[in-house]
Amino acid sequence: MxxxxxxxxxxxxxxxxxxxxxxDIPLNELPKVKAGDVLVEMEGRLNVDKSATEERRxxxxxxxxxxxx
Numbered sequence: 001m002x003x004x005x006x007x008x009x010x011x012x013x014x015x016x017x018x019x020x021x022x023x024d025i026p027l028n029e030l031p032k033v034k035a036g037d038v039l040v041e042m043e044g045r046l047n048v049d050k051s052a053t054e055e056r057r058x059x060x061x062x063x064x065x066x067x068x069x
C-alpha cells in the first residue's frame with residue numbers, strides 16, 4: 001500500500017491512499033514525516049520513499065511553473 005501525507009493534525013498524519021480515500025495514521029507509528037511525503041509499506045512498517053517523494057515534488061513544481069508561463 002502507498003500513502004501520501006496530506007497534512008499533520010492532532011497527532012495524526014492524514015494520508016491519501018491509492019484509491020483516493022483518506023486514512024489517519026498515528027504519528028507515533030511513523031518515522032518523521034511531513035506533508036507531501038510518499039509512504040510505502042515495507043516489512044509491515046510504513047517508511048518514507050525518498051525517491052518517490054522527490055519525484056512527486058518535482059512534478060508538482062513543474063505543474064506550478066506551467067501555470068505561470
